[in-house]
Amino acid sequence: MKHVLIIGISGAIGRAMADHIGVRHPDCLIVGASRQKPDDYPDHWQHQRFDLEDEASLEKLAKSLNAEFDLIFVATGFLHNNTIKPEKSLRDLSFDHMQHVFALNVIGPSLCIKHLSPLMNTSTKSVFALLSARVGSISDNRLGGWYSYRASKAALNMMIKSAAIEINRRFKSKIIAGLHPGTVDSDLSKPFQGGVPQGQLFTAQHSAKNLLNVIENLASDQSGKCFDWQGKEIVP
Numbered sequence: 376m377k378h379v380l381i382i383g384i385s386g387a388i389g390r391a392m393a394d395h396i397g398v399r400h401p402d403c404l405i406v407g408a409s410r411q412k413p414d415d416y417p418d419h420w421q422h423q424r425f426d427l428e429d430e431a432s433l434e435k436l437a438k439s440l441n442a443e444f445d446l447i448f449v450a451t452g453f454l455h456n457n458t459i460k461p462e463k464s465l466r467d468l469s470f471d472h473m474q475h476v477f478a479l480n481v482i483g484p485s486l487c488i489k490h491l492s493p494l495m496n497t498s499t500k501s502v503f504a505l506l507s508a509r510v511g512s513i514s515d516n517r518l519g520g521w522y523s524y525r526a527s528k529a530a531l532n533m534m535i536k537s538a539a540i541e542i543n544r545r546f547k548s549k550i551i552a553g554l555h556p557g558t559v560d561s562d563l564s565k566p567f568q569g570g571v572p573q574g575q576l577f578t579a580q581h582s583a584k585n586l587l588n589v590i591e592n593l594a595s596d597q598s599g600k601c602f603d604w605q606g607k608e609i610v611p
């Protein structure tokens with residue numbers, strides 16, 4: 376791995392992935408992108424700003440990069456903030472809530488594929504991985520609730536599938552995949568960690584190590600699918 380782009384490097388899993396790649400592939404050029412440059416950002420990594428809700432910033436980001444990336448890792452995502460909480464009931468659905476969740480979990484990552492997949496290395500295997508979630512599996516949905524988040528991840532998985540079909544017509548060595556990181560200790564999961572069985576709440580570092588193993592083992596015929604941190608396919 377020589378060139379890696381991490382979209383959402385300010386997030387727990389995005390940062391842990393960059394740290395882990397830096398250890399496993401010390402000569403790798405790491406470019407991170409986020410809305411703000413984190414205070415503890417290493418000097419030897421490049422940084423670019425972008426906002427998922429601003430397509431022009433993604434276009435600008437793509438134009439500013441001239442490397443051929445072996446891995447593009449989209450680690451952004453949204454579940455809750457001070458005013459938006461995952462819906463427990465149909466009564467909780469609201470236009471603004473749904474629009475916000477879909478903007479950040481579906482539209483932004485899809486536009487990342489649009490603008491950044493042309494920067495993937497074509498001479499050897501390259502991977503475009505996006506963090507999805509197991510709750511985006513329709514057949515695995517036994518509990519209901521979390522309407523917008525679940526639906527946004529299911530829609531993201533469909534975007535990944537369609538993008539893979541289109542991109543793989545021309546480039547067989549480009550792999551587009553969704554990844555479920557497990558339940559990871561981060562700002563995103565913080566309010567919902569209470570019910571997580573003991574031993575099943577991962578550190579971001581542990582998750583990143585597992586996800587990098589999955590990424591490095593992905594084969595061309597797995598493009599368009601979604602995998603968990605163990606490399607097991609998540610049924611749609």
Ligand SMILES: NC(=O)c1ccc[n+]([C@@H]2O[C@H](COP(=O)([O-])OP(=O)(O)OC[C@H]3O[C@@H](n4cnc5c(N)ncnc54)[C@H](OP(=O)(O)O)[C@@H]3O)[C@@H](O)[C@H]2O)c1
Pocket residue numbers: 383384385386387388389409410411425426427428450451452453479506507508509555556557558559560561562563564
């Ligand atoms: N943690 C879990 O248990 C878990 C489980 C399953 C799936 N996932 C998925 O994994 C991904 C990462 O989660 P995480 O736990 O690492 O969360 P996190 O620490 O909260 O990171 C979220 C990232 O998304 C970025 N982001 C949010 N809005 C953005 C915007 N408008 N423009 C650009 N970036 C934006 C954040 O940037 P700022 O710093 O600028 O806000 C941050 O880098 C998400 O897609 C999540 O759904 C997580």
